[in-house]
Amino acid sequence: MTSLEVRGLSVDIGRRTIVDDVSFACAPGTVTGIVGPNGSGKSTVCRVVYRALRPAAGSVLVGGRDVHRDLSARQAAQRVSAMVQDGFLAVDARVHEAVMVGRTPHFGPLGRASHHDNDVVADALDRVGAGHLRTRLFTALSGGEKQRVLLARAMAQQADLLVLDEPTNHLDIAGQLELLDLVTHLPVTVVTVLHDLNLAAAACDHLLVMAGGRLVAQGAPAEVLTTDLLREVFEVHAHCGTNPLTGRAQLSFAPRSACPTSPSIALESP
């Protein structure tokens, strides 16, 4: 387990500033969620952390070392893994092979898989409950199975920090809850972008709220997700209650146009 510290991070794509002076820290072993409306820069922060983008300013420290300046791409990938959506996956990859790709930053120059690599892959698959799938074709799996295999691939990388971008996309509700349950019980530090605020509130120790490329709030989910913040950042009316099943924060939403005259709808705000 390792810590993540992001200091004064700014990212430009083309001439546009996508992320502007963002700073936060994640303690070892915690789960941090990044939420915010579309285009707020959530994914961009993640992409800088797993080195798909270089920052215009600021730094990303993992375990105290700057992933862009102190570490090579390979060294960084041994410390930070990511579960992102695939571009196109090959016609005929078996699950075992698909997960073996996660060993890429550990292979020697000849790229031979050792017994250790095989063990790591098998262990990762078992840990996500997909050990029985290893000879199946990846493309023939269901959405939930695919996501679990992709999580196993990220775990096979054996990094201490796991970055996830919308890991629950395309999953049914059971799949979403199962996947987040898996992720939050991994012995690694987790940073994840989530669209669903209720899932974020349920799964994360710490939330970062982004808007317009800036970090506008952070803290424990119950402190951060207030009706005022949701109105300002997400432009919705919200009611903050309690999930009767789990006892955690539970949000209900209505479009702003639905109650135009009652700005003080947040009657039961905690």
Next chain:
Amino acid sequence: MIDAVATESGAVVPTPRSRARVLGLVLLALVLLSAVLATSAGAVRIAPSQVLAVVWSHVGGLRSGGPAPHPIHDQIVWSVRVPRVLLALIAGAGLAVAGTVLQAVVGNPLADPYVLGVSAGASAAAVAVFTLGAVGGLGVSAAAFAGALVTLVLVLLLGQRDGRVDPVRLLLAGVALGYLFQAVTSYLQLRQGGAQLQAVLFWLLGTLSGAQWSSLALPALIVIASTAWLLLKARALNALVLGDEVAASLGLRVGALRLQLLVVAALLTAAVIAVAGGIGFVGLIAPHAVRLVIGTDHRALLPLAALTGGVFLILADLVGRTAAQPVELPLTVVTALVGVPFFLVLLRRQGRPL
């Protein structure tokens, strides 16, 4: 990696790795068989035993006890057909490897060695030499090679955004430059007319008739060295086909890697075009055919695609030489007529166990 895995039902499923081994052995046998066949067939039929005797007399010295081969047979086999078969093997392997790499690099299954416009540039330069005579002292081969490299530089300059090669831009730039150079080629052909036109057309559709021992060394060296280097990058290619984001998260420097791979693929293509003209379909079909059988692990895919391309082109050249004697067919005519139906059959079988 494991070779075969027992499923829950108890059936043993061959993994792609063990399939790859079998396919590798089959292809090696096919290379030898097709090479002997192609060397013995032609206007003058020479028995396979004679072919082997000639080859043995050159490779193994004259220690063999049998009678010395007939001098004319020796001449035909050793000076004409063997270099031609070797060139087919080299060209087929080079195009197949280039196609495999380009499909991975641009993330598009339709990519082939010519998608970057490199062949169109090479053709324009070669046809300029054909029709206008030596340009700046370059022969056809050297002009084609130079044309390919100039096109590569242009397409890389046009295909980048913010200092990084962008696959979509690269494809568009390649296609656009391809049309431009094709226009130049067409103009030069029309301007010329007459007897030269047939030679030009033949070259544009690919021919191995110019094969000589002296012209083999450079393409052989480029194909072997490039393939060896690419094998070292096979794991990186496996990650790259999953997309730039995944590749970056796995510790690859995607921009630099893509540039290196493009240059190597273009070099392979240029080396083949320079000695064999514009042979179509091999670079598109060979990688897909192998992928359909063994999957996409580039450690197996690259060498097997190379062998497949080699065998395919040896046989295509054999058909081209012998099917319509005494007329010789250009290679692309054969590769398309024979290769496309074969490929379509394979495509229909996709996903079914062999």
